[in-house]
Amino acid sequence: MEKLIKILEEIKPDVDFKKEKDLASSGILNSLAIISIIAAVSDEYGVQIPFTEMVPENFESAEAIYNMIVRVQNA
16 A cells, blocks of 8 residues: 555645545546556556546545555456
8 A cells, every 4th residue: 555655646746645535526636647547556566457447436545546456456
C-alpha cells in the first residue's frame, strides 16, 4: 500500500491519500489523473487494468485503488 501511496502522491502531491475517501466523486481525481494512475499502476505492478474495473468507485480512495489492483492480480 505504501508503494501505491507514493505513486498517487507523485501524480497529485497536494492530496492526503491516507485520509481522502471521495477522490473521484468530489473531483479531486479528474479523468486525466485517473488515466495517469492506471498507467503508473500498470507499470509498477505489472497488471493491465481491464475496462470493467475503470469505474469511479474503484478510484474513491487509495484503499479502493489497492483493492482493485489485488483483484486484477488475482484474476
